[in-house]
Amino acid sequence: MAKQIRKLRLPGEISQVRAACDFIVEVAQDAGLGDDGVFQCQLSVEEIFTNIVEHGYGHDGGDKSIELVCEISDDMLVISLIDEAPPFNPLSLEEPDPDTPLWERDTGGWGVYFVRQYMNDIRYKLENQKNHLILEKKIG
Amino acid sequence: MIEINVSDRDPVTLVEVSGRVDSMNANQFGEALTEQIDGGNIMIVLDLSSVEYMSSAGLREIVTSLKRAKKAQGKGDLRLAQPSQRVREVLEMAGLDTIFRIYATQDDAINSYLS
Numbered sequence: 001m002a003k004q005i006r007k008l009r010l011p012g013e014i015s016q017v018r019a020a021c022d023f024i025v026e027v028a029q030d031a032g033l034g035d036d037g038v039f040q041c042q043l044s045v046e047e048i049f050t051n052i053v054e055h056g057y058g059h060d061g062g063d064k065s066i067e068l069v070c071e072i073s074d075d076m077l078v079i080s081l082i083d084e085a086p087p088f089n090p091l092s093l094e095e096p097d098p099d100t101p102l103w104e105r106d107t108g109g110w111g112v113y114f115v116r117q118y119m120n121d122i123r124y125k126l127e128n129q130k131n132h133l134i135l136e137k138k139i140g
Numbered sequence: 141m142i143e144i145n146v147s148d149r150d151p152v153t154l155v156e157v158s159g160r161v162d163s164m165n166a167n168q169f170g171e172a173l174t175e176q177i178d179g180g181n182i183m184i185v186l187d188l189s190s191v192e193y194m195s196s197a198g199l200r201e202i203v204t205s206l207k208r209a210k211k212a213q214g215k216g217d218l219r220l221a222q223p224s225q226r227v228r229e230v231l232e233m234a235g236l237d238t239i240f241r242i243y244a245t246q247d248d249a250i251n252s253y254l255s
Contacts, residue, residue: 014163014164015164017162017163017164018162018164021162039193042193043193043230046162046163046195047195050163050195050197054163096234097235098233098234098235099235099238100235102203102206102207102210102239110199110200110234111195111196113233113234114195114196114230114233114234
C-alpha cells in the first residue's frame with residue numbers, strides 16, 4: 001500500500017485528550033492493528049498529549065496546538081506528536097522504577113515509561129523550534 | 141465518561157467505577173476517593189471490573205488515595221477488586237500489583253478486611 005498520511009491539529013488543552021484518542025483509535029484500526037495494538041497506541045498518545053498539556057504548556061495551551069501526524073505503511077504506523085512548547089526532550093528524563101516502594105513513589109514519569117513498553121521505537125527531535133515525539137508501532 | 145457508585149458494606153466502603161479513567165477525569169475519580177477517606181471511610185474496596193481503560197493519570201490517583209488511607213487514623217487501606225485485563229496490565233507495568241492487594245472478586249476483597 002502507498003504510505004498514507006493522516007493529520008489532526010488540536011488545541012493544547014486537556015479537554016482535547018479524548019479527541020486525540022478517538023483519532024488514534026480510528027487510525028490504528030485502519031492501519032490493521034488488532035485490539036491490543038489499538039489500545040497501546042491510544043494509551044501512548046494520551047500519555048504524551050497529556051504531558052504536553054501539563055508540562056509543556058503548563059495547562060495554558062489554549063492558544064497553542066498539538067498536532068498529530070500519522071504515517072501508515074504496510075508494516076508500520078508512525079505517530080508524531082508535535083508541539084510548540086519550549087524545547088524539551090522528555091526521553092532525557094530518568095525513568096521511574098516499578099520496584100519503588102509505595103512511600104518512595106512520587107507521582108510522575110509513568111507516561112513515557114508506558115510508551116516505551118508499548119511502542120517499538122520512540123524518539124525525539126527539535127525541528128523548526130517545535131518538539132516532535134515520534135512513536136513507531138509495527139503492524140502484524 | 142466515568143460513573144462512580146459508593147455503597148456501604150460495613151465496615152468496608154465499596155467504590156464501584158465504570159467507564160474510562162484518563163487525564164480528563166482522573167481528578168474527579170481522585171476526589172471521590174478523597175471524600176470517602178477524609179470522611180473516615182478508610183477501609184475501601186475499589187471495584188474496577190467495569191473500568192475498560194485506565195492511564196497513568198488514574199494510577200496516580202489510586203496511589204495517592206492508598207497513601208491517604210494508610211496515613212489516616214486507624215490505618216486504612218485501599219484494595220482492588222476484579223481489575224480488567226487492560227487495567228491489570230498497566231498496574232503490573234507500574235509495579236503496582238505488588239503494592240496493592242488485588243482480589244479476583246468483590247466479595248474476596250470485602251472479606252479480606254474481615255479476617
